[in-house]
Amino acid sequence: MEITKVTGKVFKYGDDINTDVIIPARYMNTHDPKHLAAHCMEDIDKDFVNNMKPGDVIVAGKNFGCGSSREHAPISIKHAGVGCVIAKTFARIFYRNCINMGLPIMECPEAAEELQAGDEIEINFDEGTITNKSNGKVYKAHPFPPFMKSLIEAGGLMNYAKAKLAEKK
Amino acid sequence: MGMTITEKILAAHAGKASVQAGELVECNVDFVMGNDVTAPIAIKRLRENNITEVFDKERIALVPSHFVPAKDINSAQQVQEVKDFAKEYDIKYFFEVGQGGIEHALLPERGLVLPGDIVIGADSHTCTYGALGAFSTGVGSTDLAYCMATGMTWLKVPETMKFVFHGELPKWVSSKDIILQIIGDITVDGALYRAMEFDGDTIHNLSMEARMTISNMAIEAGGKSGIIVPDETTEEYVKSRAQRPYKFYNSDPDAKYCYVKEYDATKLEPVVSWPFLPDNVHKVSESTHVSVDQVIIGSCTNGRIEDLRIAANILKGRKVDKNLKVIIFPATQSIWTMALKEGLIEIFNDSGCIISPATCGPCLGGHMGILSSKETAITTTNRNFVGRIGHPDSKAYLASPAVAAASALTGRITHPAEVMD
Numbered sequence: 001m002e003i004t005k006v007t008g009k010v011f012k013y014g015d016d017i018n019t020d021v022i023i024p025a026r027y028m029n030t031h032d033p034k035h036l037a038a039h040c041m042e043d044i045d046k047d048f049v050n051n052m053k054p055g056d057v058i059v060a061g062k063n064f065g066c067g068s069s070r071e072h073a074p075i076s077i078k079h080a081g082v083g084c085v086i087a088k089t090f091a092r093i094f095y096r097n098c099i100n101m102g103l104p105i106m107e108c109p110e111a112a113e114e115l116q117a118g119d120e121i122e123i124n125f126d127e128g129t130i131t132n133k134s135n136g137k138v139y140k141a142h143p144f145p146p147f148m149k150s151l152i153e154a155g156g157l158m159n160y161a162k163a164k165l166a167e168k169k
Numbered sequence: 170m171g172m173t174i175t176e177k178i179l180a181a182h183a184g185k186a187s188v189q190a191g192e193l194v195e196c197n198v199d200f201v202m203g204n205d206v207t208a209p210i211a212i213k214r215l216r217e218n219n220i221t222e223v224f225d226k227e228r229i230a231l232v233p234s235h236f237v238p239a240k241d242i243n244s245a246q247q248v249q250e251v252k253d254f255a256k257e258y259d260i261k262y263f264f265e266v267g268q269g270g271i272e273h274a275l276l277p278e279r280g281l282v283l284p285g286d287i288v289i290g291a292d293s294h295t296c297t298y299g300a301l302g303a304f305s306t307g308v309g310s311t312d313l314a315y316c317m318a319t320g321m322t323w324l325k326v327p328e329t330m331k332f333v334f335h336g337e338l339p340k341w342v343s344s345k346d347i348i349l350q351i352i353g354d355i356t357v358d359g360a361l362y363r364a365m366e367f368d369g370d371t372i373h374n375l376s377m378e379a380r381m382t383i384s385n386m387a388i389e390a391g392g393k394s395g396i397i398v399p400d401e402t403t404e405e406y407v408k409s410r411a412q413r414p415y416k417f418y419n420s421d422p423d424a425k426y427c428y429v430k431e432y433d434a435t436k437l438e439p440v441v442s443w444p445f446l447p448d449n450v451h452k453v454s455e456s457t458h459v460s461v462d463q464v465i466i467g468s469c470t471n472g473r474i475e476d477l478r479i480a481a482n483i484l485k486g487r488k489v490d491k492n493l494k495v496i497i498f499p500a501t502q503s504i505w506t507m508a509l510k511e512g513l514i515e516i517f518n519d520s521g522c523i524i525s526p527a528t529c530g531p532c533l534g535g536h537m538g539i540l541s542s543k544e545t546a547i548t549t550t551n552r553n554f555v556g557r558i559g560h561p562d563s564k565a566y567l568a569s570p571a572v573a574a575a576s577a578l579t580g581r582i583t584h585p586a587e588v589m590d
Contacts, residue, residue, distance in 0.1 A: 097309035
């Protein structure tokens, strides 16, 4: 069943959070999601995985996920149990990776600016809204372009690939 | 209306007469690349979806480069996964350790990526091949799997930012200084979602190797690609290497750019990026108080033969500072061989450097020269993020091979003129 809502606590970070601090290369000698999840955000917040609970949300500034193309970064965040990443903007490859492998992300500069660490928020993916439960304020995230929406609805890029290959045959 | 080189290449590969920035297109891909870190996840995606064939066995390269020679058992397992896949799916270009090197130096050297191509690689520095006049961009592993299966990719046609350099570069100013200067000016997300195009007589007077350094770091400004319109230098480089036909595209005079910046190259100075972002750019002359514990010369950014010649010219007949570790890592096996034949390896060795095999090694904090919590490095690599080269408390300063080599003699960040002129 598709997840349409997430409720969790905000973990807030700054601008230009790069993939090296999301998952340092020293842990990329394997691609086991459990191993990657255990070291999520380690070089910027070494207690992140101990303090967060499933459904909690990462909120950050501009250019989240810049740097390397490592899909290990969204894999690590997803398997750590993070419900969504909200940022002012996302780096291009990271954004693509999330759409392709199914880590929920939302681009919403206002929410990224105003939400504070510890805020309890609810995210409605169908409506593209973020609600700050502590003060009731509702934010509307930038909608996904139609093509990306179709990728998400197809269940990610590999399902789309299978459809494409079937079409060719 | 005219088109940029990037728009022309994307249109041609999408089967369209023209495309416009912002348009989403599905393009045929000419060449696809993965390495020992990114390919295993792509392989897993193909296998779990029962995709048993690739689109073209001769248009995929799998290059173990990051944690090779395998630094531990896990790394060895990952390389094994790639090697097994290459054998099972009959992939023509799998480069075993000792026969390849760092992908972004290797593929141009072997004529596998060419002008006019669309190249998709699961490594962010895939933008390097823009120096050849190709549209070339980095993706993650699932995108790599999709490309390997279908030979296609989806792309949003990017707007283009143009950087034009005029005049002769001053002595000791290199293409690394050009790209660091640009990143410093526009910041690490200044080119987000955009193509960067480098132009002007300064750029077209650069060698192909020097151009690759510029295109290589487009991603450090957030760029989707970093392209240079091909010219005689490009033709000279590719004609004897090309493994298949290629095509030169150019930008129309009335092409639309979202940003154009002109630089007077004669006024540039050697620069370094201070920790912890590549856009934290300062002049070398303002950085000479910084003492270093390690010098790294190599990588897909600056590990080509010209880079090694520049460093050797400075280190020749001298000793590196006695408190320093100086690590040289040539980017490919053939660069290593050239360095040996030209006597560079002997110069490095005699001056107190250690010479690594062709590997990404310390650049991404993999192995072969990891920094302790107390150490600071000056490095010719491409990123200086927190923990990039080792302990999260370590520090890295990015610079050209000339500045790195000069610093190796003094133990602090040094302008090459100080030790040479």
